[in-house]
Every structure is written in structure tokens, then in C-alpha cells.
Amino acid sequence: MATVEEAGSLAPAWRGGFGRLWTAAVVSRFGDALRGAALPLLAASLTDRPLLIASVTACGYLPWIVFGLLGGAVADRVDQRRAMWTVDAVRGVLVAAFAVAVELGQASIALLIALAFVLTTLQTLFDNASTALLPALVDQEALGSANARLMTGQQIAGGLIGAPAVPLLLAAGAAVPFAADAGTFLVAAALVASLRTAAPERGPKPAGSTLRREIAEGLRTLWRDRALRGLCAATALCNIGMGALIATLVVLVTGWLDAGTTGYAAATTAYTVGGLAGGAANRQITARLGPMRAVLLAGLVQIGALVVMGSVRSLTAMAAALAVFGFMGMVWNVNTTTLMQQRTPADLLGRVSSAFRTLAVAGAPLGALLGGVVATAWGLNTPALLTAAFFVLSVLALIPARKPDVPVVAPHGDTTTAHVTR
Numbered sequence: 225m226a227t228v229e230e231a232g233s234l235a236p237a238w239r240g241g242f243g244r245l246w247t248a249a250v251v252s253r254f255g256d257a258l259r260g261a262a263l264p265l266l267a268a269s270l271t272d273r274p275l276l277i278a279s280v281t282a283c284g285y286l287p288w289i290v291f292g293l294l295g296g297a298v299a300d301r302v303d304q305r306r307a308m309w310t311v312d313a314v315r316g317v318l319v320a321a322f323a324v325a326v327e328l329g330q331a332s333i334a335l336l337i338a339l340a341f342v343l344t345t346l347q348t349l350f351d352n353a354s355t356a357l358l359p360a361l362v363d364q365e366a367l368g369s370a371n372a373r374l375m376t377g378q379q380i381a382g383g384l385i386g387a388p389a390v391p392l393l394l395a396a397g398a399a400v401p402f403a404a405d406a407g408t409f410l411v412a413a414a415l416v417a418s419l420r421t422a423a424p425e426r427g428p429k430p431a432g433s434t435l436r437r438e439i440a441e442g443l444r445t446l447w448r449d450r451a452l453r454g455l456c457a458a459t460a461l462c463n464i465g466m467g468a469l470i471a472t473l474v475v476l477v478t479g480w481l482d483a484g485t486t487g488y489a490a491a492t493t494a495y496t497v498g499g500l501a502g503g504a505a506n507r508q509i510t511a512r513l514g515p516m517r518a519v520l521l522a523g524l525v526q527i528g529a530l531v532v533m534g535s536v537r538s539l540t541a542m543a544a545a546l547a548v549f550g551f552m553g554m555v556w557n558v559n560t561t562t563l564m565q566q567r568t569p570a571d572l573l574g575r576v577s578s579a580f581r582t583l584a585v586a587g588a589p590l591g592a593l594l595g596g597v598v599a600t601a602w603g604l605n606t607p608a609l610l611t612a613a614f615f616v617l618s619v620l621a622l623i624p625a626r627k628p629d630v631p632v633v634a635p636h637g638d639t640t641t642a643h644v645t646r
Contacts, residue, residue: 236370241361241419246377248415249354252312253378255408257386258393259319262401263336265394266326270333280333283340287348288585295348296578297438300571304353304360309417311350315343316409323402348578356573359565361419368515368562369507375558376503383496442575449567451516452580454625455560458523458618459584462556465614467591469530472599472607476533476542480604483539494543498550505551506558515559516625522552522559523619527612534608 236242267280299307322339325331362370393400446452477488510518525548532545568576591614595607 236362236366236373242358242370244415244419245354245358245361246374248312248412249374250377250381251408251415252412254381254386255405255412257382258390258401258408259405260382261387261390262394262398263340265390266331266398267333267336269398270331270336280336280340283337283344285344285585285589287341287344288582291345291348292352292578292582292585293439293442293575294435294578295345296352296442296575296581297435298349299352299356299574299578300438300442302353304357304574305416305419307353308350308357309413311346311353312409312413312416315346316406316413318342319402319409320406323399323406326402327397327399351581352574352578355561355565355577356570359570359573364566367565368510368558371561371565372503372506372554372558375554376500379496379499379503379554383492383499439575439579442572442579445568445572446576446579451625452564452567452576454622455519455563456580456583457621458519458625459560459580460587461614461618461621462523463584464587464591464594465530465611465618467588467593468595468598468607468614469591469611470595471592472595472604475599475604476608477539481537481539481542483542487539487542490539491543491546495546495550498547499554501547502551502554503558506555509555510559515563516622519556519559519563520619520622522556523615523622525552526556527615527619530608530612530615534605534612537605 263280318339322331322335325335358370358374359367390401393404446456473491474488477483477491478485481487483491506518509521513521529545529549529552532541533549536542536545564577564580565573591611594610598606598610
């Protein structure tokens with residue numbers, strides 16, 4: 225088996241399972257972008273109360289905190305392929321019914337909140353099953369490249385194609401983006417259902433095994449692996465900062481820089497383009513540094529980019545900093561996901577990934593609140609500097625994780641004594 229340094233040096237084969245999974249993920253992300261942009265606009269047309277409008281977005285976080293661990297435990301109990309296509313089919317039907325309600329003028333804030341909550345609840349199962357399924361479709365050595373291609377394709381579909389398409393679709397009717405989103409769910413479901421992967425082989429459950437005990441086992445596995453524990457702590461700290469940055473980026477660009485909506489569009493586009501470049505370059509960076517050092521480098525460079533965002537009053541500097549930030553953010557995300565897949569036994573991957581995601585996502589709402597507070601108290605540029613401070617803490621959390629104390633997990637759950645640190 226290849227060492228961790230070598231992992232990601234090979235490219236996954238497009239034919240067969242990975243190509244279909246990639247297409248399903250990209251199509252689905254395109255639909256997510258349509259719905260994500262159209263929902264707040266629809267909410268704003270139904271009410272002028274900011275709290276109600278924000279509640280629709282908040283429901284995108286809440287299910288991860290409430291059901292994320294449960295979704296991971298279920299993903300480890302079932303056939304992941306079947307779980308994924310079933311969830312996508314259900315989501316397609318729900319969004320199609322919502323599109324009909326919008327077309328008939330029956331949409332309400334309560335219905336939007338309910339839809340956002342249910343869709344994200346289902347996503348907790350889908351995302352954890354997807355993370356667990358990928359290692360069954362590609363070689364261990366190709367996991368890094370596979371994750372990079374998945375994330376890059378999703379960013380193109382969501383950032384460069386999906387979001388700009390929303391105004392065109394809305395011109396045809398308020399229900400059209402949601403109808404298109406429903407179609408993407410159903411197409412993705414058909415693609416995943418067509419995968420030819422055997423159901424995972426799992427040993428008999430221990431006597432007295434319950435979902436609660438299985439969730440606890442996933443948390444213990446995450447905690448005992450120093451590399452994954454450090455990555456989780458670092459990602460959680462980053463997400464507190466990211467919550468502050470995302471919540472206030474629009475006022476940072478339009479208010480502090482006085483760049484208007486055109487400047488905001490340019491800044492967000494720079495971030496997307498940077499992420500795409502990071503996905504393309506990740507393979508070379510990881511081959512040279514190894515995945516853990518690549519994550520550490522990403523965090524260090526992002527600190528510098530955040531300091532520029534919060535201290536240099538120039539749209540050009542902001543766009544350049546966001547491009548660098550997006551580049552290194554992709555390197556961070558790809559290597560974090562790959563390390564989790566490589567270091568976790570197959571029968572625990574759903575639970576470990578759900579524990580990781582739940583703990584990481586939990587800080588984002590807190591960060592959004594902190595961002596609003598510091599922007600009000602000390603200026604519109606201060607959330608970016610606050611985010612830089614949280615990234616400094618995240619890098620400090622990564623330092624002990626540079627030398628993992630648990631060997632890499634082989635494809636069938638055995639361990640290997642291969643050298644895993646650099």
C-alpha cells in the first residue's frame with residue numbers, strides 16, 4: 225500500500241463508478257446553487273422582517289448540529305449507494321412539490337423554513353454516505369485526486385454556472401429555479417442508482433449495540449487519532465472565523481471599500497476562481513509536502529490573506545487576497561477529507577465523518593454572531609481580522625497533529641506500518 229505522501233499522486237479513472245459519482249455531485253451542486261440563491265430572494269419577497277429571512281438560512285446549519293451524528297451512524301449501517309439515491313429522489317420530490325406551491329402562490333416563510341430544515345436533515349445522511357462510498361470507487365492512492373476533482377467540479381457548477389443562472393431562470397418565473405433544482409436531484413439519483421458497487425460487508429453487531437453506542441464509537445475513533453483530532457479542532461476554529469467573514473463580507477466590500485455590488489461580485493468571483501486553481505494545483509502541492517503539511521501551509525497563507533482583507537483598503541487587494549484564500553481553502557478541504565478517508569476504518573467512516581462535520585459546523589453560527597458584533601463595535605473591516613485570529617489558533621491546533629500517532633488504515637480496515645509523517 226502507498227504511504228500517505230504518495231496518496232493522491234494517481235488520478236482516478238473517469239470510466240465507471242467515479243465518473244458517474246462526479247457527474248451526480250456536479251449536477252446536484254448546480255441545483256443547490258439555484259435553490260441557495262433563489263430561497264433568500266423568495267423569502268425577501270414574502271416578508272421584510274430580517275429575523276425571519278435569516279431564519280431560512282439558519283435552518284441550513286441547525287440539522288447538522290441536531291442530526292449530524294445520527295446521519296453518520298445510519299450511513300454506516302446501510303448500503304451507502306442506496307441511501308444516496310433514495311435521499312436524492314426524496315429531495316427531488318419535495319423540491320418539485322415546493323415549486324408547485326410557489327407557482328400557485330402558496331409559498332410562505334413557514335414553508336421555506338420547513339423545506340430548508342428537511343432538505344438539510346436529509347443531507348446529513350447523504351453527505352456522510354458519500355464520504356464513505358468514495359473509497360469503494362477509487363484506489364486509495366487516487367483518493368486525493370478524486371476529492372480534488374469532485375470539489376473543483378462542484379465549485380464550477382455552483383459558483384461559475386449555478387449562481388449566475390438564477391436571474392435568468394427567475395425571469396421565467398419564481399418557481400423555475402426550484403423546478404430545475406428538483407430535476408437535478410432526480411438526475412443525480414438516477415446516476416448514483418446506476419453505480420455497480422457491492423453492498424459493504426459488515427460483521428455482526430455486538431450484543432446490545434445501539435445507535436447511541438455506535439455514535440460514541442465514532443467520536444472515540446476521531447478523538448484517539450491525533451491527526452484527525454487536530455484537523456477537527458483546527459477546522460472548527462476556522463469555521464468560527466469563516467462564519468464571521470461570510471456574514472460580513474458584503475458590508476466589508478460594499479461599505480468599507482465602497483465598491484458597490486459590482487465590486488462584491490468581482491470579489492466573490494475571485495474567490496471562486498482561486499478555489500478552482502487550488503483544486504488543479506493540489507496534486508502537485510500534496511506530492512511535494514504531504515497532506516498534513518499541505519493543510520498547515522494552507523492555514524498559514526490564509527492568515528496572511530485575511531490580514532490583507534482587513535487592513536488594505538483596495539478592491540484589487542481584496543480580490544487578490546480572496547483568490548489566494550480560495551486557492552488555499554481548496555487545498556485545506558481536499559487534504560482534510562482525504563486524510564479522514566485514509567485514516568478511518570471503512571465500517572466507521574460514516575460516523576467519523578459525521579462527528580468531524582458536526583463539530584466543525586457547530587461554530588459557524590457563533591462566528592456569524594461574533595462578526596456582526598465586532599463589525600458594529602469596531603468597524604466593518606474587523607471581522608476579517610477576527611477571522612485571521614481564529615486561523616492562527618487553528619494553525620496552532622494543527623502543530624501537534626503533524627506526526628500522527630495512529631497508522632494509516634488499509635482499504636479493508638487493517639492497519640499498515642507504512643511511514644505516515646513528513
